[in-house]
Amino acid sequence: MHKLIYFIRRTSVAILFVVIEIIAIRSYAYSTPYTQARLLGMSNAVTGSFYALLHNIKGYFSLRSENERLTARVAELENRLDALGSDAATVDISASFHQYEYIPARVVSNSINRQKNYITLNKGISDGVSTDMAVLSPDGCAVGTIIDCSEHYAVAKSLLNTEFRISGVLAKDGSPGAVWWRGGDSQIVEFDGVPKYATVEAGDKVRAAGFSHYFPPEVVIGTVESAEVVGNTYHCRLRLAADMARLQNVVLVNNMMGGEAQNLEASHK
């Protein structure tokens, strides 16, 4: 006890200094948008490097399951290629139009237990990443969108963020609705606004509508767990297709025509 008191006495000035500095830096950071952006960028760079180190160690131990998932994905794509049959051979790839560009990235930090969750990735501006790019899991399911980039890191707003909204449609008949997270369970999101004349059943797949210009339309968001009619619309609970808690790698999607479409829409508003 005496030793503890002695230790506190000896370090009281240093502790007081650190506490005051933290309060002052926080106050200064939120004083103007410029300081907020600069300090957020700096903190991203520092925490990004730290989490990258931790993640590299952690990632080494999950290589087996990651390999299994990738193998399954390759098999699925080969099956789809086979299904195209001889038509695939006649497709002129050089003449085809590529709307989406895909960039693989590693997750360096990912939170799921807050109301506003974010994912930090190891790719940044120097790798061609920009804000508003979609983030998908390795098996092509929706995960979030990029909201900020530094030179070598990017931060994505996760689907598990109460401020995140995405347009979704029922895969079977295209009935539209909005997907959002209420908070709490990290595997369940809400899907509401679906017209009541649609037929919604448990097990139905919901995919991205593509209205937002971020996600390719075929991206799967989740599967309906339960649905009930509230007023004139369905209110559904979706089980997310992406395993948000175990994200190791992601794929970033750049909609190369998204900016043009948004500019055109903006000019008519």
Add this chain to the structure above:
Amino acid sequence: MRYKNYILLAVVAILLQVLLLNNITISTLLAPMLYIVCIALMPIEWPPLRVLLAALTIALVMDFTMGTCGLNVIVTLPVALLRRPTMHYLAGISDISSDEGIPSAKRMGVRFHRYFVAIIVLHSLLFFSVESLSFTSFGLWLARFVCSTAATLTLAYLVVFLFETKLHSK
């Protein structure tokens, strides 16, 4: 009152900073921070906690009057904390109990100038780095740092000179 002289100097420096220097703009490159003399000239024997709390009070007054929301606290507290090591290494005061009172050129000679300039340069370096948070316009940052540090040093030496002359004439 033992610290009457220091309190008088601190009040004069703070009032000059708040009422005059914060309200005149000669050039965007010139931003003298005269209030740092209050930290540099704190009595040598003051314990670190008292120095830290006094520096916090002065920095809060500056933040409040300049509208800088914590910037002065961020840069002034490290200077206050590094004051004793600076004294030790640059002014050669290894035993605080052997030398007390306000640091002065008359008593300490060239050791005072080394210490005094180091404190002001350190404060300016931190202030303009934290203020800009970027070195993309390094030339502009350097010009602002050099001009403002020179202006602060000139004013600080003027205040110290007037103060010591007044003390000497008594």
